Amino acid sequence: MSDVKTLAIEKLKLLNPEYPELIEAIVVANKKIYLSLKTDKTKIDIFTRIKLQIEKELSAIDGIDSVSVSLTSHSESMQSKADTRAVTSGISEVRNIISVASGKGGVGKSTISINLAVAINQLGFSVGLLDADVYGPSIPKLVGDRQKPKKSKAGKILPIQKYNISLMSIGFLVPEDSPMIWRGPMVITAVSQMLNDVEWGQLDYLIVDMPPGTGDVQLTMAQRVPMSGAVIVSTPQDLALIDAIKGIEMFKKVNVPILGMIENMSTFICPNCKNESHIFGFEGAKVEAKNQNVDFLGDIPLEIDLRECSDNGKPIMLSKTDSTVSKKFLEIAKLVKSKIEDNSNSEKPNIIIN
Numbered sequence: 637m638s639d640v641k642t643l644a645i646e647k648l649k650l651l652n653p654e655y656p657e658l659i660e661a662i663v664v665a666n667k668k669i670y671l672s673l674k675t676d677k678t679k680i681d682i683f684t685r686i687k688l689q690i691e692k693e694l695s696a697i698d699g700i701d702s703v704s705v706s707l708t709s710h711s712e713s714m715q716s717k718a719d720t721r722a723v724t725s726g727i728s729e730v731r732n733i734i735s736v737a738s739g740k741g742g743v744g745k746s747t748i749s750i751n752l753a754v755a756i757n758q759l760g761f762s763v764g765l766l767d768a769d770v771y772g773p774s775i776p777k778l779v780g781d782r783q784k785p786k787k788s789k790a791g792k793i794l795p796i797q798k799y800n801i802s803l804m805s806i807g808f809l810v811p812e813d814s815p816m817i818w819r820g821p822m823v824i825t826a827v828s829q830m831l832n833d834v835e836w837g838q839l840d841y842l843i844v845d846m847p848p849g850t851g852d853v854q855l856t857m858a859q860r861v862p863m864s865g866a867v868i869v870s871t872p873q874d875l876a877l878i879d880a881i882k883g884i885e886m887f888k889k890v891n892v893p894i895l896g897m898i899e900n901m902s903t904f905i906c907p908n909c910k911n912e913s914h915i916f917g918f919e920g921a922k923v924e925a926k927n928q929n930v931d932f933l934g935d936i937p938l939e940i941d942l943r944e945c946s947d948n949g950k951p952i953m954l955s956k957t958d959s960t961v962s963k964k965f966l967e968i969a970k971l972v973k974s975k976i977e978d979n980s981n982s983e984k985p986n987i988i989i990n
Contacts, residue, residue: 640664644671644694651693655686661728663862667701667891669694670862675707683707701891704859727831729838730764732864732976734895735857737887739879741848744900745869746774747946748936749845751962752867753801754953755969761840764795766830767805768857769847770823776807780949784808785834792835799954802839804830823847824856831861841976849879850886858890864976865895867933872899872920880921884928895975896931897921898968901938931975934968936961 641664648655663670671690675683687705694703727733736749749765757763767775776782779798785808786794795802806826836842844861847853858866866887870880880897887894899921904913915938925932936942942961945952953962 640669640697640699643697644669647693647697648690651689655690658686664700667699668862669697669700669703670860671703671705673705673707680707727836727842727861730836730842731840733842733844733861734972734976735844735846735861735863735866735887735892736869737846737854737866737883738848738869738876739850739881739883740876741772743848743869743871743876744936745848746778746845747942748867748869748898748900749843750775750778750801751951751953751965752969752972753841753843754799754951755962755965756841756843756973757800758953758966759969759973761973762802762838763800764802764804764836764839764842766834766842766844767803767807768827768830768844768853770806770826770853771847773805773807775803775805775845776812778946778949778951779803782808782812788835790835793830793833794835799951802836804834806830823853827853827857828860850882854883855886855890858887858892863892865893865972867895867972868897868930869900870897870921870924871901872914872917874917874920876916877920877924881924881928884930893975894928894930895972896933897925897928898933899935902935904938907940931971933971934964936964 641662644662644664645656645659648659658673660672660674662672671694673683673687673690684707687707691703691705694700736745736752738745746767746769753763753765765775767773781796781798781803783796785796785804788794793804795804796808797803844857844863846857868880868883870876884894899919901916902914902919902921904915905911906913922932922935937960939961941956941959942952945955948955952959953965956962
């Protein structure tokens, strides 16, 4: 999409030769253009007109469905700091961002996220994992680490490095027993900071463990983050599937490709008698994936080993590499990788800083 970015900048020059000088960042992803402009807050009316003018002009570019221009203003102290170093974004060097989401909590989304991250890493890719569930962060427990992140020389937050994965979670920043009594806007700000104020560095994949549901936080994330695709997690149970469908519809409305559905807790095999029980129903997510016209990526059974590995802070992908569950995660990772590469609607995020 570099030609689209070049075309967009050229169009801005034609509108006004000074407009390109205002650009802080420009992103082209999923047939959308995201543009951030430096703004003089004392002239907000003028910049609002400029914003509308730019959105109208760039919307005429072939292959672009929508344009979002955000206006940013810095105080003098902030601006002086910005003048001493290039304005950048934490995700500027991330090639693919994948959202792992569910319509409701309790379906094992975080367990899926960490094991998917490890599986993709085992395929030979550099991977990061952002725990965006501010109210119920699970990643610190799942990796057995609660150390506080440090800051880089540039003042960015350095992600926690564990199991060859770059990790960030609000759980690394606050005590484990401290409830997050925050309203929506505060949560959105916190998640944005964990994305943009973290020095993620060069990553092939950033997995975002989304909060459950389809509220303001989820919608804002889906709209603002240039996602390569979304993975929907559900149990086979009808109650979970109802909410999973809402998640699918939300991503469709904001033009984020659905990579597929994963059915978690698909079946339970008794460790003693080996009898298989479909506690939450039989192939519910697989059937619903077909109904929704999205791919079915695979199923993960309800196993004691998976629960014990999670509680012990070492993903089953690393603890029991030859287990059936680990092999299933690896196959799902291969499918996700293939979908990212082959999905013609998915664009890799690539930010140009002027």
